[in-house]
Every structure is written in C-alpha cells, then in structure tokens.
Amino acid sequence: MNENNLGDTTVNRIGFGAMQLAGPGVFGPPADPENAKAVLRHAVANGVDHIDTAQIYGPDVVNDLIREALHPYPEGLRLATKVGGARDDKGGWLPSADPASLKRQVEENLRSLRVERLDLVNLRRFERDHPEFTNPPLADQLGALAELREEGKIDMIGISNAHLDTVESAIELTGAVCVQNAYSILNRTDDDIIELCRRHAVAFVPFFPLGSAFGAGGPRHLAADEHVSAVAAKHGATATQIALAWLLGRYERMLLIPGTSSIAHLDENLAVGRIELDADDLERLEKVQAIPLGA
Numbered sequence: 001m002n003e004n005n006l007g008d009t010t011v012n013r014i015g016f017g018a019m020q021l022a023g024p025g026v027f028g029p030p031a032d033p034e035n036a037k038a039v040l041r042h043a044v045a046n047g048v049d050h051i052d053t054a055q056i057y058g059p060d061v062v063n064d065l066i067r068e069a070l071h072p073y074p075e076g077l078r079l080a081t082k083v084g085g086a087r088d089d090k091g092g093w094l095p096s097a098d099p100a101s102l103k104r105q106v107e108e109n110l111r112s113l114r115v116e117r118l119d120l121v122n123l124r125r126f127e128r129d130h131p132e133f134t135n136p137p138l139a140d141q142l143g144a145l146a147e148l149r150e151e152g153k154i155d156m157i158g159i160s161n162a163h164l165d166t167v168e169s170a171i172e173l174t175g176a177v178c179v180q181n182a183y184s185i186l187n188r189t190d191d192d193i194i195e196l197c198r199r200h201a202v203a204f205v206p207f208f209p210l211g212s213a214f215g216a217g218g219p220r221h222l223a224a225d226e227h228v229s230a231v232a233a234k235h236g237a238t239a240t241q242i243a244l245a246w247l248l249g250r251y252e253r254m255l256l257i258p259g260t261s262s263i264a265h266l267d268e269n270l271a272v273g274r275i276e277l278d279a280d281d282l283e284r285l286e287k288v289q290a291i292p293l294g295a
C-alpha cells in the first residue's frame, strides 16, 4: 500500500494556510508584515513542511511574504498554490480560468515565489461558491496544467471548490493528488468526497477548517458550542484545537492548513497532533450543529 499522504510524497499533517497573512479581505498588505514573516518562519521552524498560498492573495502580497521570509526554501518544504481566479481593483473575486489564463497564473506564482517548479497547483473551480461564473471544460483546464507538469513547472495537480463528479474526473483525467474544499466540524457536506478520496488514496485538504473567518462560523462559534467546549474542557484544550483534532481523526490523508496571523494561535494549532479523541468525544461531537457556509 502507498503510505504517502500527498501524491508520491509525505508531509506533516498540520501545515499552514497563508491566506490570513494578507490585509483585510485578503487584499493588500497586512498591518504588520514583519509579524507575518515571523509567523511563517515560526511555522517552518516548528515542523510545517506544507504551506498553502496563491498569487491572488494580496495579489502578490502573500507570495512576496513567503519568499522574503523563507527563500532559499528549506529542503522538503512543499509550496501549494491555486489558479483559476483573479481580483478586481477593489479586491472582488473573478474567474480567470481558461487554459491560457491558468498557464499565465502558474508563471506568476513561479515568479513571485521564485521557484522553478511548483510542488502543487490546485485548479480552483467556481462551481460551488459562484455557480453564476462560467467554468471552462474541466478537461481543457486540467490539460493545460498537465502540459506544465510535463514541462517540469508543476510537480502535482489538485482540485479545489469542486463537486463530487468533478473530483472524480480530475482523479481520472490527471491523477489529481488532493482535493481542497471547505470542510470542518461545522460543515460536513463533503463526507461523500472524503469517501471518494479514501478509495483513491487522495489527500483531502480542508479550507476553512475552523468554519471560516468570514461568516458566522469560525473560532468564536466553536467556543460557544456546548459540545465542542465540553470536549475541550475534558482535554484541557481550546475549542479550535478540538475542531482540528476532529478533522485529523476523520481520514488519514486529511492534511490541515489552518490559517493564522498569530504565533500563539499557530502554536496551539501545531499542538493538535497530541490530542486523541476517544469514542465518547466523537459521539458528543456528532451533535455539533452544522452551519451553512457564509451564514
């Protein structure tokens, strides 16, 4: 059996999502860029070997911070990025998903991260959160990324914000190694996709693992939930730690990329691997009320 957890490689199961390092709304620079760089260095110094980013975070801001903080990159650090979107001049999200645009975005990520090859590129679809956007044919999009993989500019390909049938096709067409969709103890709509990933030994990398910083979910909601806080009290842990530990127990190839701009929160997130939830905890956590994403 293939024991690797991300394609033909293995990463620590607690990685880092860098989106929170940009300014408000993931647009423009953060108030304290030196703090953002310190968070990145602290993550890597404490075992993070999988960082999720995107050139459109900022735009350029987050990739620049990663490069300034970490280049030359330590051996074994995997940088994952995503293509398929763009920003308007007010920070609004736009699709930019035809094959030529996808190739251009890969080049922009190579440039801003200053690497010759991207470890993982997720094709970011808009079929879930913006069904009004037109998604080009999946085979054309993946074909463009597969060409870049042939050229050595990409190592692995993943799929993001995708429905079950899209994920199935991405695995079949291009050997996608991971799915990056929203999923958390507050949003379990992708249980069927996780089962599909299990059957194909594909990683599942949840975004909004704490239920999203943008909507009603998120750390405050977790702390207010009676079931999460009861389990947290039993383990001497925080509610966010229990939410992350629950994710780790869900699937052996569940790879976490919680985002934070705080070293204290980062340390809490990195400590989650030590929490072992037992059957009573899991039964209690089944009672946590899901909330619609974006509510």
Ligand SMILES: NC(=O)c1ccc[n+]([C@@H]2O[C@H](COP(=O)([O-])OP(=O)(O)OC[C@H]3O[C@@H](n4cnc5c(N)ncnc54)[C@H](OP(=O)(O)O)[C@@H]3O)[C@@H](O)[C@H]2O)c1
Pocket (backbone or CB within 6 Å): 016, 017, 018, 019, 020, 052, 053, 082, 124, 160, 161, 180, 181, 206, 207, 208, 209, 210, 211, 212, 213, 218, 219, 240, 241, 257, 258, 259, 260, 261, 262, 264, 265, 266, 268, 269
């Ligand atoms: N593919 C996609 O379409 C997509 C979409 C969204 C995100 N992503 C990726 O997924 C990553 C994870 O998502 P996310 O960062 O938005 O969502 P998240 O992890 O669910 O929530 C992040 C929020 O939680 C807070 N937080 C983190 N750790 C905490 C802790 N220990 N205690 C209390 N609060 C804590 C952060 O605030 P503080 O800064 O105050 O800690 C931030 O407000 C992103 O960084 C990004 O790389 C991908």
